[in-house]
Every structure is written in structure tokens, then in C-alpha cells.
Amino acid sequence: MASEPREYLRIERLPHVWCPGCGHGMITHALACAMAELELDPKQTAVIGGIGCSGRTAFLFDMDSMHTTHGRAVVFATGLKLVRPALTIVLALGDGDAIGIGGNHFIHACRRNLDLTAIIYNNAIYGQTGGQVAPTTPPAKKSTTSPYGNLEHPFDIARLAIAAGATYVARTTSFDFADMVKFIKRGIQHKGFSVIEVLTHCPTYYGRLNDLRDPYEMLHTIKEQTVPIEEWDQLSEEERAGKIVIGELHRQVRPEFVESYYRLIAQMQRLQENSVDGH
Amino acid sequence: MRRYEQGSFFLEIEPRRCKGCGVCVQSCPQGVLTLNSEGKVEATEIARCVFCGICEQRCPDFAISVHKERILQPSLV
Ligand SMILES: Cc1ncc(C[n+]2csc(CCOP(=O)(O)OP(=O)(O)O)c2C)c(N)n1
Ligand code: SF4
Ligand code: SF4
Ligand code: SF4
Numbered sequence: 001m002a003s004e005p006r007e008y009l010r011i012e013r014l015p016h017v018w019c020p021g022c023g024h025g026m027i028t029h030a031l032a033c034a035m036a037e038l039e040l041d042p043k044q045t046a047v048i049g050g051i052g053c054s055g056r057t058a059f060l061f062d063m064d065s066m067h068t069t070h071g072r073a074v075v076f077a078t079g080l081k082l083v084r085p086a087l088t089i090v091l092a093l094g095d096g097d098a099i100g101i102g103g104n105h106f107i108h109a110c111r112r113n114l115d116l117t118a119i120i121y122n123n124a125i126y127g128q129t130g131g132q133v134a135p136t137t138p139p140a141k142k143s144t145t146s147p148y149g150n151l152e153h154p155f156d157i158a159r160l161a162i163a164a165g166a167t168y169v170a171r172t173t174s175f176d177f178a179d180m181v182k183f184i185k186r187g188i189q190h191k192g193f194s195v196i197e198v199l200t201h202c203p204t205y206y207g208r209l210n211d212l213r214d215p216y217e218m219l220h221t222i223k224e225q226t227v228p229i230e231e232w233d234q235l236s237e238e239e240r241a242g243k244i245v246i247g248e249l250h251r252q253v254r255p256e257f258v259e260s261y262y263r264l265i266a267q268m269q270r271l272q273e274n275s276v277d278g279h
Numbered sequence: 280m281r282r283y284e285q286g287s288f289f290l291e292i293e294p295r296r297c298k299g300c301g302v303c304v305q306s307c308p309q310g311v312l313t314l315n316s317e318g319k320v321e322a323t324e325i326a327r328c329v330f331c332g333i334c335e336q337r338c339p340d341f342a343i344s345v346h347k348e349r350i351l352q353p354s355l356v
Contacts, residue, residue: 006341014296014341021300025339177336203300216305219337 003039005032010062018053021215023174023200024121028057030180031090031119038185045088046080048073050102052094053128053202054121071102074109077116085258088117088188095122095136099155103135110164110193112257117187117194120157123202131205142209157197162250167192169250174200175223176246183248192256199226199244283322288330289346294319296342303334303343 009032018024035045042063049058051070058065068076077089098106098120109116125143126132133143133150136157140149158171168190170183180198187194201207201218212218227235229247283290290311299318309327312320312334320342322328332345 006344009341011341015298016340018339020298020340021302022339025341026337029336029339029341215300215339216302219302 003036005029005036008032008035008040008042008062009060013060016060017056019202019204021201021203021218022053022127023123023198023202023215023219024054024057026174026177027119027121027180027198027200028060028092030177031057031092031184032061033181034184034188037181038188040088040188044086045090047090047092048077048080049092050094050097051128052097052126054092054094054123055097057092057121071097071100072105073097074102074105074116074118078109078112078114081114081116081258082261085115085262089115090184090188091116091118093118093120094127095120095124095157096126096134099157099160100126100135107160107164110161110166110195113165113167113192113254114257115191115193115259117184117190117196119184119187120195120197121200122157122197123200123206124154125202125206127202127205131202131209141206143205144209158195158249161195161197165193165254166195166250167252167254168194169197170195170248171197171199171244171246173219173222173226173246174198175219179246186248190251191259192252192254199246281321283325283328285325285328285330288328290322290325290328290330290334291344291346292320292322293342296340297338298340298342300339302337302339306333306337308333 046064047058047061048066049055050073058067066076073091124136125134131144133146135155137150158169161169168187172179183196187196199222203215207213207218226246227243229245232245281292297319304312311322311324311328313323315321330345330347334343335345
């Protein structure tokens with residue numbers, strides 16, 4: 001057991017590869033704090049990352065980890081959870097990874113309600129490959145592939161997850177450290193597919209292309225766009241324009257896939273034993 | 280690792296990990312931290328520190344830790 005956040009990390013691997021001021025480090029720190037507060041056993045915990053700057057989170061945790069293929073971390077996690085149901089599995093996914101290339105896997109994981117916790121590092125851009133437009137880039141914002149401003153309508157990841165059937169969904173920002181820790185903890189404790197979307201900043205690409213080069217300013221700019229769910233309900237449609245609701249957005253109890261699967265296997269084995277006894 | 284003490288409380292800064300992003304410097308409510316000429320953070324005004332922990336939470340590089348527990352003197356243990 002470890003109860004200090006740093007004991008869950010491969011401290012000797014630091015400094016990590018992320019750019020100065022990148023929000024990914026803040027989210028990773030919050031994940032380590034959540035693990036420490038829950039006193040998770042590192043031998044019974046795994047972190048799985050996809051491809052992207054965000055996917056590199058998996059390298060930093062001193063426990064079993066997998067750095068998988070772009071968009072498919074959820075698939076590897078599904079396999080691992082089915083053969084090792086006692087493991088606590090956390091997914092570190094980029095927005096492009098989770099709902100761009102991996103969108104199909106993501107919605108089906110939500111639908112199946114496997115007991116996994118997906119943290120989505122949503123920086124609204126493809127960081128690792130040089131700042132291309134993502135399915136989360138807000139309208140009119142610039143990227144290297146939308147130099148005159150994005151023409152597309154973005155996905156709202158939390159709403160997508162709720163609609164697809166995820167049973168715990170929360171959204172916060174890299175500014176809200178205590179909420180990141182709290183929601184990640186609750187996501188891990190929740191039995192079912194949990195999604196914690198963290199709105200975060202990529203100073204190197206999103207920032208530079210959209211006149212927000214300073215990481216500290218970016219942190220505040222993201223925070224200012226958000227409204228806590230407690231206040232959201234009192235806002236009119238006009239007041240909500242351009243704002244993003246944050247907080248615990250959805251919680252539901254629904255049968256968890258892995259448990260249902262093992263229950264079925266046990267039932268079938270009993271049936272078989274009974275029929276053997278009967279002959 | 281550099282250590283900055285105020286009584287029995289202290290800050291620890293690992294310059295090897297600090298990337299000089301300045302987030303902690305701008306986040307500190309007490310103006311304790313500054314970037315030196317090498318672009319590494321230093322607690323130049325440690326006497327003003329209130330050990331709120333904001334710098335540790337904001338640092339994306341695990342370069343600062345805030346310690347509020349007592350430093351036990353070996354002779355007292
Ligand atoms: C099959 C495949 N297609 C494309 C790529 C190139 N690629 C690597 S990372 C990435 C997107 C990264 O963006 P995101 O998932 O948002 O993560 P970030 O780097 O912003 O954390 C892409 C398109 C790849 N590695 N594999
Ligand atoms: S490119 Fe962006 S997301 Fe990737 S490490 Fe740099 S700042 Fe972070
Ligand atoms: S603990 Fe608080 S007051 Fe002290 S240096 Fe850090 S941010 Fe500043
Ligand atoms: S936040 Fe961390 S990396 Fe950035 S300047 Fe401060 S100590 Fe250095």
C-alpha cells in the first residue's frame with residue numbers, strides 16, 4: 001500500500017516529456033492524489049493510455065501500465081478487466097484519442113458499462129501531432145488545420161458519454177484541483193463506466209495559435225468559461241451561450257458488464273454440474 | 280533538491296524537474312516564488328509563505344512540495 005501521491009509515480013522518470021506548463025501534468029498529479037486518498041494497492045491497479053501526449057500518463061505510474069494504440073486503450077482495458085476483474089483500471093485518454101479515432105470504442109464501452117474509469121484530458125486539439133483540429137475544437141478557434149478558424153461543431157464529451165450510457169459522468173477543469181481529485185476518486189469507487197472529462201490547456205499548440213501563450217492565463221481562461229452545475233439551472237438560454245457546465249453531471253445504477261458476465265458463467269457451470277449429477 | 284524552511288514547515292523544490300513555466304510564481308498569493316536567471320524556480324521570500332499548497336497543486340512537473348508536518352529532531356524521537 002502507498003498513501004503518498006508520489007509513491008504511485010515513477011519519480012525517477014521525471015522530468016516527463018510534456019511541455020512547460022502543460023495541463024496534462026496537473027491532471028496526472030490529481031490522479032496520483034486520488035489513488036493515494038483511496039489507498040489503492042498498486043499491485044491491484046493499472047493505468048492504460050492511448051496515443052497522444054495524454055497517453056504518456058501510463059509511463060509515469062509505478063504499477064502495471066499499457067501504452068496502447070491510438071483510440072484503442074478502451075479495447076485493451078476491456079480485455080484486461082474481463083480476465084482480471086479485481087483490478088482497478090484507469091484510462092488516460094486524449095480528446096482526439098477517446099472520441100476522434102476511438103469514438104466508436106468509447107461509446108460502446110459506455111453502453112456496456114464496464115467497471116473502468118476514463119479520464120479524458122480534453123485540450124481541444126491534437127497536441128502530440130502538431131496542433132491539428134480535433135472533434136472538440138470550439139467553433140472559430142484556430143489549429144494548424146483550421147488556420148482561419150474551425151468551421152465544425154464540437155462534441156460535448158460529457159453529454160456524449162451520458163447519452164451513450166456511461167453511469168458516472170463528471171466534468172471539471174485543470175484549474176479545479178480539488179474537484180479533479182474528488183471526481184476521479186468517485187469515478188474509481190463507482191461500479192460501472194465512469195467518465196471524468198477535464199477541460200485543460202495545451203499552451204504549445206492551442207495556446208500559441210489562439211493568442212493564449214501563457215499557461216497561467218490559459219488555466220484562468222478555461223475556468224472562466226465554466227459554470228458549476230448548481231448555478232447552471234438558474235441560467236437562461238442566453239446566459240448559457242458560450243459557457244460550459246461543470247460538476248457531477250450524471251450518476252446511475254445499472255448492471256455492470258463484467259459482473260453480469262461472471263454471473264452468467266457461474267450459472268452455466270451450475271446447470272452443467274446439475275445435469276451431470278442427474279445422469 | 281533545495282529546501283526552504285520557515286520554522287518547522289518547509290518547501291522543497293527540485294530544480295531538475297522545474298521547466299520554468301511560471302505557473303507557480305503567478306499562482307502564489309504571497310509572492311514567495313521567483314524564476315532565477317536559469318529559468319528555475321526559487322522560494323526567494325520564504326518568510327511570507329503561508330503553506331497553502333497552491334504551488335504544489337499547480338505545478339505540472341512535480342517540482343515543488345509543501346511540508347507542513349513537524350520535522351522531528353532525532354534527539355526528540
Ligand atoms: C492509427 C493512428 N492514426 C493517427 C495517429 C497519429 N496521432 C498520434 S497522437 C494523435 C492525436 C493526439 O491528440 P489527442 O488524442 O487529443 O491527445 P493529446 O496529444 O492532445 O494529448 C494522432 C492523430 C496514430 N498514432 N495512429
Ligand atoms: S503539445 Fe500540448 S498537450 Fe502536448 S505536451 Fe505540449 S502542451 Fe501538452
Ligand atoms: S505554499 Fe502557498 S504561499 Fe507558499 S509558496 Fe506555495 S503558493 Fe506561495
Ligand atoms: S510550476 Fe513547476 S515547473 Fe513551472 S515554474 Fe513552478 S516549479 Fe517550475
